[in-house]
Amino acid sequence: MARTASQTKLASAKGRPKGDKRERTRAALxxxxxxxxxxxxxxxxxxxxxxxxxxxxxxxxxxxFKSKEELLLAFVGTHWRPLAPPLKKGAxxxxxxxxxxxxxxxxxxxxxxxxxxALSFQIYALTxxxxxxxxxxxNVHIYRAIEKAxxxxxxxxxxxxxLGRFVRVLHALSDGLMFQRFLDPDQFPxxxxxxxxxxxxx
Amino acid sequence: MARTASQTKLASAKGRPKGDKRERTRAALxxxxxxxxxxxxxxxxxxxxxxxxxxxxxxxxxxxFKSKEELLLAFVGTHWRPLAPPLKKGAxxxxxxxxxxxxxxxxxxxxxxxxxxALSFQIYALTxxxxxxxxxxxNVHIYRAIEKAxxxxxxxxxxxxxLGRFVRVLHALSDGLMFQRFLDPDQFPxxxxxxxxxxxxx
DNA sequence: ATCATAAAATACATTGATGTATAAAATACA
DNA sequence: TGTATTTTATACATCAATGTATTTTATGAT
Numbered sequence: 001m002a003r004t005a006s007q008t009k010l011a012s013a014k015g016r017p018k019g020d021k022r023e024r025t026r027a028a029l030x031x032x033x034x035x036x037x038x039x040x041x042x043x044x045x046x047x048x049x050x051x052x053x054x055x056x057x058x059x060x061x062x063x064x065f066k067s068k069e070e071l072l073l074a075f076v077g078t079h080w081r082p083l084a085p086p087l088k089k090g091a092x093x094x095x096x097x098x099x100x101x102x103x104x105x106x107x108x109x110x111x112x113x114x115x116x117x118a119l120s121f122q123i124y125a126l127t128x129x130x131x132x133x134x135x136x137x138x139n140v141h142i143y144r145a146i147e148k149a150x151x152x153x154x155x156x157x158x159x160x161x162x163l164g165r166f167v168r169v170l171h172a173l174s175d176g177l178m179f180q181r182f183l184d185p186d187q188f189p190x191x192x193x194x195x196x197x198x199x200x201x202x
Numbered sequence: 203m204a205r206t207a208s209q210t211k212l213a214s215a216k217g218r219p220k221g222d223k224r225e226r227t228r229a230a231l232x233x234x235x236x237x238x239x240x241x242x243x244x245x246x247x248x249x250x251x252x253x254x255x256x257x258x259x260x261x262x263x264x265x266x267f268k269s270k271e272e273l274l275l276a277f278v279g280t281h282w283r284p285l286a287p288p289l290k291k292g293a294x295x296x297x298x299x300x301x302x303x304x305x306x307x308x309x310x311x312x313x314x315x316x317x318x319x320a321l322s323f324q325i326y327a328l329t330x331x332x333x334x335x336x337x338x339x340x341n342v343h344i345y346r347a348i349e350k351a352x353x354x355x356x357x358x359x360x361x362x363x364x365l366g367r368f369v370r371v372l373h374a375l376s377d378g379l380m381f382q383r384f385l386d387p388d389q390f391p392x393x394x395x396x397x398x399x400x401x402x403x404x
Numbered sequence: 405a406t407c408a409t410a411a412a413a414t415a416c417a418t419t420g421a422t423g424t425a426t427a428a429a430a431t432a433c434a
Numbered sequence: 435t436g437t438a439t440t441t442t443a444t445a446c447a448t449c450a451a452t453g454t455a456t457t458t459t460a461t462g463a464t
Contacts, residue, residue, distance in 0.1 A: 116325075120329075123322045132385060160397070165394050168394055172398065173374065175381060176374035176376070183341070187370060195367050196374065
C-alpha cells in the first residue's frame with residue numbers, strides 16, 4: 001500500500017526547469033516505473049505504486065500514457081541498451097573477453113533492478129506474440145550494431161566461430177550468467193564470469 | 203474464461219485406475235498447472251483456467267492444495283529436472299559438448315512450455331526472497347549431482363576451468379541460449395548452440 | 405489580472421482473481 | 435443396499451487493479 005517515507009520526487013533537479021513540463025513528468029513516471037518493475041517484475045508492477053513512487057497519482061499516468069502497457073513499454077524502450085564494455089584496440093581476444101566478463105559481472109550488481117525488469121519483460125514478451133516479434137526484430141538490429149562495434153576491436157581470425165554467431169553466443173552467455181548471479185551471487189562470483197568468457201578464446 | 207472445446211481430462215488413461223484417486227487428481231491438476239504456466243507464465247496462471255484444463259473446477263484445487271502458491275510450487279517441484287544428455291564414455295570433450303548442445307536445443311523445442319514455466323518461475327523467485335533462497339539451495343545440490351555425473355564422462359584435465367565452474371557455466375549458457383531461442387528461433391538455430399558449447403573445449 | 409487550456413487529482417464503474425463456506429455428488433465400507 | 439466420509443461443485447465475500455469520467459488545480463497567453 002505504498003511506502004510513505006520514500007515517496008521522493010524522482011525528477012527533482014535535473015537541469016533547468018525548462019518549458020516542457022510534459023516531458024519531465026513523463027520521464028519521472030518512466031523512471032518510477034523502472035524502479036517498481038525492478039522490484040516486483042514487469043507483470044506485478046502496479047500503476048498505483050508507480051505513481052506514488054513519482055509523487056503523483058494514477059491520474060498523471062493516464063494523462064501521459066494510453067495504458068499500463070504503454071508506460072511499461074516506454075520504460076523498456078528508454079532504458080534498455082546493450083552494455084558497452086571498455087574494449088582495448090589491438091589487445092588479444094582473451095583480454096577483450098576478460099573485459100567483457102568484468103563489465104557483465106559489474107552490470108549484474110549495479111543495475112540489478114533494470115536487469116530484473118528486462119528479464120521479467122522478456123518473459124512477458126514470450127507470452128505476448130506481438131511484443132515478442134517486436135522485440136525479436138529489435139534484437140536483430142542490436143546484434144548488427146554489436147557486430148560492427150566488435151569488428152573494430154577483435155580480429156575475426158581469432159574467433160572460434162563466425163562473428164555473427166559469436167555475438168549471439170556472448171549475448172546468451174551474459175544473460176544466463178547474470179540471471180544466475182541474481183539468483184545466487186555466491187555461486188557466480190566474478191571468477192566464474194571470467195572463466196566462462198575466456199574459455200571462448202580458442 | 204475457459205476454452206470449451208479443449209477441456210479434455212488430462213489424466214485419463216495412465217494405467218489402471220487404482221485405489222488412490224487423490225493422487226490421480228492431484229497429478230492431473232499439477233499437469234494442467236504446468237500447461238497454463240507454460241502458456242501464460244507463472245504469475246498470470248489463473249486457478250480458474252488450471253481447473254478447467256483438468257476438466258474440474260476450483261473446488262477440486264482447494265480440496266487438494268492449500269493455496270495457489272502450493273499448487274504452482276508442486277508443479278515446479280515435480281517437473282523440474284536437469285537435462286540428462288546421452289553422453290558417451292571416453293569420447294573427447296568436444297564431442298561431449300556437441301551432445302550437450304544438441305540435447306539443449308532439442309529441449310528448447312520439445313519442452314518449451316515447461317521451460318517457459320521454469321523461466322517465469324525463476325523471475326518469480328527473484329522477487330520473493332524465501333522462494334529465491336530455497337531455489338538457490340536446490341541449485342547447489344543439482345550442481346553437485348551434475349558434477350558427479352559429468353566426472354564419469356569427461357576428463358577434468360581437458361577442461362579449461364575447474365569442474366565446478368564448468369558445470370555452472372554450462373548451466374548459464376544453456377539457460378541463456380534456450381531463452382533466446384524461445385524469443386527468436388531463427389537467430390538461434392542448432393548451429394549456434396553447437397558452436398557455443400564446442401567453443402568451451404580448449 | 406483574466407481567461408482559456410492543459411495537467412493532475414479524485415471519484416466511480418468494472419473486472420478478474422483468490423479464498424471460504426456451504427451444498428451436492430461420488431466413493432468406500434459395513 | 436444404505437450410510438458415513440471424502441471429494442468436487444456452487445455460491446458468496448473480498449480485494450486489488452485497470453481504466454474512464456469529472457472536477458479541481460496549475461500554467462501560459464493576451
